[in-house]
Amino acid sequence: MLWLGNSSTGWGILFFLGVAPTLGGFGLYTLSIRYLSPTSANLIATLEPAFTAIWAYFFLSELLNPIQLAGGGLVLLGVILLRFGER
Numbered sequence: 897m898l899w900l901g902n903s904s905t906g907w908g909i910l911f912f913l914g915v916a917p918t919l920g921g922f923g924l925y926t927l928s929i930r931y932l933s934p935t936s937a938n939l940i941a942t943l944e945p946a947f948t949a950i951w952a953y954f955f956l957s958e959l960l961n962p963i964q965l966a967g968g969g970l971v972l973l974g975v976i977l978l979r980f981g982e983r
Contacts (some may be wrong), residue, residue: 938976946971 900906928937946968952958960968 942975
């Protein structure tokens with residue numbers, strides 16, 4: 897479980913990769929609420945899993961099965977429908 901052993905550099909990198917994206921993501925989300933309505937900010941946050949799958953496809957050559965594609969499509973469709981219903 898602790899395969900890094902006594903490597904302080906490895907533990908430092910692991911700590912940074914755990915803390916920086918978490919604090920950065922929540923910090924930027926909280927900051928975005930100043931400029932966007934909470935509804936718009938939540939719609940954008942809802943798209944995160946679908947965009948993560950798209951990035952993984954293009955940059956990591958990940959393949960998505962039909963169920964994953966359908967799920968991502970449903971998320972995108974739901975956000976679009978909510979956005980049109982907002983007007």
